[in-house]
Amino acid sequence: MRNKPSVVDKSEILHKIEYLISQTDISCSQDQLDKMATLVVLLEKWNKALNLTAIRDPMQMVVLHILDSAVVSPLIKDRGDNIADVGTGAGFPGLVLAILNPDKHFTLIDSIAKKLSFVRTAMVSLNLNNISIINDRCENIKLDKKFDCILSRAFAPLCKIIEWCKDLISDEGVFLAMKANLEHDELDQIDKNTTIEEIIELKVPSLDAKRQAVVMRIKKIRKE
Numbered sequence: 001m002r003n004k005p006s007v008v009d010k011s012e013i014l015h016k017i018e019y020l021i022s023q024t025d026i027s028c029s030q031d032q033l034d035k036m037a038t039l040v041v042l043l044e045k046w047n048k049a050l051n052l053t054a055i056r057d058p059m060q061m062v063v064l065h066i067l068d069s070a071v072v073s074p075l076i077k078d079r080g081d082n083i084a085d086v087g088t089g090a091g092f093p094g095l096v097l098a099i100l101n102p103d104k105h106f107t108l109i110d111s112i113a114k115k116l117s118f119v120r121t122a123m124v125s126l127n128l129n130n131i132s133i134i135n136d137r138c139e140n141i142k143l144d145k146k147f148d149c150i151l152s153r154a155f156a157p158l159c160k161i162i163e164w165c166k167d168l169i170s171d172e173g174v175f176l177a178m179k180a181n182l183e184h185d186e187l188d189q190i191d192k193n194t195t196i197e198e199i200i201e202l203k204v205p206s207l208d209a210k211r212q213a214v215v216m217r218i219k220k221i222r223k224e
Contacts, residue, residue, distance in 0.1 A: 008044050008058050013037045016062050023205040026073055028100055035099045035126045036066050042125060043090065046118050052090040063207050069093030071202045072151070072178060073100045075213055079174055080148020084109055086138050086165055087155035091119040093178070094151070098131050107132045107147070138164040146170040153178040158214060159189040166218060175216040178202070182212050193219045 014037035021028060043065065044058045055061050069092045076083060076097065081104045085094030088108040098106045110116055113135050123131050134141060150165050150173065161177055169175065174197070182199070190196065195217050202211035 008041050010037050010041050013040045013058055013062060016059060017066060020062065020067050020205040021070065024067075024071060024203075026070055026100065032099050035128075036070075036096060038126060039095060039099070039122055040066060042122055043118075046121065050114055050118055052115055052118055063204065065090075065092050066096055067204050068178075068207065068211065069096035069153070070100060071204055071211070072153075072176070072213060073097055075176060075200065075215075076101065076104070076149055076151070079176070080170075081105060082145065082147050082170075083107070083149045083151060084147040084165075084168065085151045085153075086110075086161070086168075087152055088115075088119065090115050091122060093153050094131065095119065095122055095126075095128070097151075098128050099126065102130055105130050105132070107134060109134045109136070109138060109141070111135065111137045138168065141168060143168055146173065148173050149176060150174075151176050151178070154180060157186055157189065158216065159186075159191060162191060162194050162216065162218065169218065171220065173217070175214075177214045177216065179212045179214060180210060182210075182214065187214075190216070195219055 017036050018033055040058050040061050043061055055064055072093055083104055084107045086109045088094045088110045094106045094108040108119055116133055116135050147168055150169055152161055197217055198215040200213040202213055204211055
């Protein structure tokens with residue numbers, strides 16, 4: 001008797017997303033929930049060919065990619081409408097946040113073209129018109145319009161995020177770095193011209209692991 005190939009059940013994924021989202025302060029429509037479930041189905045499918053994430057189980061993808069990204073949504077509510085996700089990889093948190101915040105524009109940045117090919121596929125499949133893609137290293141990018149907020153998730157040490165992205169942030173802009181294992185040494189390495197405004201504890205339903213968001217801003221240099 002031959003083993004049947006495993007089939008991803010979108011309805012089960014949708015049910016789990018609905019259940020976990022209900023344990024947060026995030027409000028979203030049925031259409032947004034459906035898009036997040038479809039994103040998991042797409043990720044599971046393309047992961048086999050492109051090796052986008054080490055997580056293979058779709059139900060774990062729900063927690064470790066969808067919910068882990070979604071919990072940041074309330075933090076960007078008043079952070080402007082022009083937002084970057086640097087080191088986005090396969091599009092997290094940017095894709096999820098674009099689904100949840102259709103009124104904001106997200107620029108997803110990564111130097112690895114293979115992963116951005118999946119982001120493009122997801123954008124088309126989910127009809128997300130509020131996303132742009134840049135395939136380059138942050139330090140090489142030149143912008144006419146700088147970002148109101150720069151997000152990162154498991155990207156780099158805080159000091160490197162500032163160093164690589166300082167020319168991409170607007171004068172009033174803020175950095176929002178998601179961290180799993182934030183150490184005092186990492187905080188101590190931050191440049192004296194950078195202010196840590198807040199460190200926010202993030203609660204990801206069903207995830208027994210520490211998650212924090214570090215809110216940073218570059219100090220204005222007064223011109224004489």
